Amino acid sequence: MNWEQQxxxxxxxxxxxxxxxxxxxxxxHRVSGCEAQVWLYVDSSNPDAVVLRFDSGSRIVKGLLALIQQRLDGQPRTAIKNFDIDGLFREQGLHGHLTPSRANGLAQVARALKERV
Structure with a gap:
């Protein structure tokens, strides 16, 4: 899939x-260190099924966040703590298409996720 299709x-x-x-x-709920504004809500009251919600003003970032949410929403706390964001984007064929600033911002999202669960 080329970048336009992605x-x-x-x-x-x-x-x-x-x-x-x-x-x-x-x-x-804001995630600092992201070029685009990103918000993250985590409800880990049930450690076996953590609820995640994201938002961003950027459509592309929001789409990337949707991939993370699809993978992790409802997963146990341990799965989120062990989440490999780079692996997800490699698996999705996106790793080479992310600008350094976007990749850095998404790394901040992954860090915030792991801190907040």
Whole structure:
């Protein structure tokens, strides 16, 4: 799949994310270190089925976040702690298409995920 096809797929995925509550678009839920604004909600009250929600102002970033959410939403805390974001993007054929700043921002998302579960 070329980058244009990947881009379209990510835009479609971005539209499929469940709505992120506007009340949670605050500093407590913001992921710092990302070029685009990213918000993350984690409910780990059930460590065997953690609930994750993401949002971003960037459609591409939101599509990338949708891939993460599809993989990890409802998974146990240990699966999230051991999550390999680079492996996911390699598996999806995206690794070589991510700009350094986008890859760095997504690494910050993975770090925040692991800290907040």
């Amino acid at each position: 881009y379209r797929r990510l835009v479609i995925l971005s539209r499929e994310l469940p709505p992120f509550p506007s009340a949670l678009k605050d500093e407590a």
